[in-house]
Amino acid sequence: MMEWTDRHCRWFHRQLTRHARLYTEMVTTGALLHGDVARQLRFGTEEHPVALQLGGHVPRELAVAARMGEAWGYDEINLNCGCPSPRVQRGAFGACLMAHPQLVADCVRAMCDAVRVPVTVKHRIGIDRVEDYGFVRDFVGTVAEAGCAVFIVHARNAWLEGLSPAENRTVPPLRYGVVHRLKRDFPQLTIVVNGGITIDAQVAEHLAQVDGVMVGRQAYHNPWWMASWDAAYFGAPHSVSDRDAVEARMVEYMEREGPSLPGGWYAIARHMLGLRHGQPGARRWRQVWSDHRLKHRRPHEVATLARAALRAPASSAA
Numbered sequence: 031m032m033e034w035t036d037r038h039c040r041w042f043h044r045q046l047t048r049h050a051r052l053y054t055e056m057v058t059t060g061a062l063l064h065g066d067v068a069r070q071l072r073f074g075t076e077e078h079p080v081a082l083q084l085g086g087h088v089p090r091e092l093a094v095a096a097r098m099g100e101a102w103g104y105d106e107i108n109l110n111c112g113c114p115s116p117r118v119q120r121g122a123f124g125a126c127l128m129a130h131p132q133l134v135a136d137c138v139r140a141m142c143d144a145v146r147v148p149v150t151v152k153h154r155i156g157i158d159r160v161e162d163y164g165f166v167r168d169f170v171g172t173v174a175e176a177g178c179a180v181f182i183v184h185a186r187n188a189w190l191e192g193l194s195p196a197e198n199r200t201v202p203p204l205r206y207g208v209v210h211r212l213k214r215d216f217p218q219l220t221i222v223v224n225g226g227i228t229i230d231a232q233v234a235e236h237l238a239q240v241d242g243v244m245v246g247r248q249a250y251h252n253p254w255w256m257a258s259w260d261a262a263y264f265g266a267p268h269s270v271s272d273r274d275a276v277e278a279r280m281v282e283y284m285e286r287e288g289p290s291l292p293g294g295w296y297a298i299a300r301h302m303l304g305l306r307h308g309q310p311g312a313r314r315w316r317q318v319w320s321d322h323r324l325k326h327r328r329p330h331e332v333a334t335l336a337r338a339a340l341r342a343p344a345s346s347a348a
Contacts, residue, residue, distance in 0.1 A: 032056060032113075034250055037073045039301040041283060043249070044076055045276050046256040049264040052080045053244075056110045058123075059086035059095045071102040081106035083152070085113070087123045087133065089140035096141040096149065106180075107141055109134070111153040114188035115195045125188035128157050131169045135176035142177035150180035152224070152244075155208045156187040163208060170212060170219070180220040182244050183209045199225075199247075210239040230262065252307045273305055277333065284329035295329045296322070306340065314339040 032055050035043075040052045057070050073080060082099035084107060086092045096107045111134060113124035127134050134151065141149045151173055155166045170181055186202040193201055204226045213221040222242035227233060233243050249256055254273060260266040270276050280302050288295030299319045306312035318324070318336040 034301075036301075037077070038283075038287070038298040039250075040077045040080065041074055042276075042280060042298075042301050043253065043256060045270060045279050046253055047259045048269045049079075049260050049266055050256065051106070052077055053108065054080070054082050054104075056083045056085045056113060056118075056124075057095075059084065059088065059091040062095045062098055063091060067098060071098065071104075073102070073104075075103075078103075079105040081108045081150070083108040083110050085110045085118065085123045087127060087137065089136045092137050093140040093144040097144045100145040100147050104147065106148045106150055107145060108150045108152055108182070109137060109141070111151055112184050112188065113195075114154075114190055114193070114198045119190060125154055125157055126190060128153055128166075128169055128188070131172040134169070135172050138173055138178045139176040148180060149178055150182065151178050152182040152184070154184050154186060154188040155205060158187065158189055158191070161187065161205070163211065166208060167212065167215060170216060174216065174219055179218075180222065181212070182222040182224055182242075183212065185209050185223055185225040206236070206239075210236075213240045230258075233263075250301075251304045253302070253304050254307060273309070274337075276305060277302070277336075281329045281333045288329065294325055295332075296325045299329070299332075309340075311340040311342070314342065 035053060035055050040054070043052060054073075061070050071082070082102075082104040084092060084095050084099070086095065086109075092109065099107050110124055111127045115124065118124035119126050138149055138151065153166075153169065156162070166183075173181075185204050185206045185208060186198070188198055189202055206223060209221060209223045213219075220242065221240045222244050223236050223240050224244035224246065227236065227243055227245055228248045236243050257268060257270055261268050280298070284295035284298050287298060291297050303316045303319060306315050315336050318332060318339045324332050324335070
């Protein structure tokens, strides 16, 4: 979810669900140790509960980065051991760390010693074409001994060569049974399944086997699904009544935050383009909000044009 789940995206998602845990983009230790910390870690208090996802492989650097995340108020520090991109591999972190479980354990131990908030790990069920359950079982067992009690498991292998990051999300087969088996073998751990989950029926099926479900791209592309989660999974009232109310809140947010951003409000609006997914006129509505020619207009003016496009007959829409 690099360049997707930034703080503006998370603010939008929090309008839809008050209780689901949100995760940042992966932030590398280098970006925190040598870059603009405020730019990387700034978030709004309304985003809680929110986890900071880190990328790195040097225990002492991860410990410092975790301490920064805790100081900024994050509720969880998550170590990414699942990203298969070549750029991440060149940095010797992400999915390639699964080949070095003792190093991951050292990283986790260093972070656990540095912070009081939970330290968690997100990983795959294997790397390359090896589909040996013992590989992921031993990885989880080794890392758990270092103090990690929560594992978020993408139910595909990561092929470190021969596939693009996008292909790595579709080509390696989903094997949910491996994740379910991890829960049976490690009942004391919190096991969360991730990958290919798009509807409530799948969520319910997995929750009968594991402790939680993480949804990524489907939630981004069809965010209105999240509006049902508080009532369905947390026993809480719905956070919002309709899409119009969410759009109105986003317009207020864009009016407030847009002037301080290099891309203006346009950099925020891109995150809500899936809000009308499945509705008549949704394509026309998206076209207005993504029209770069309107970037000089105020967000409330663009919202008026977008709502008009949404409700216009298809033949009259530009």
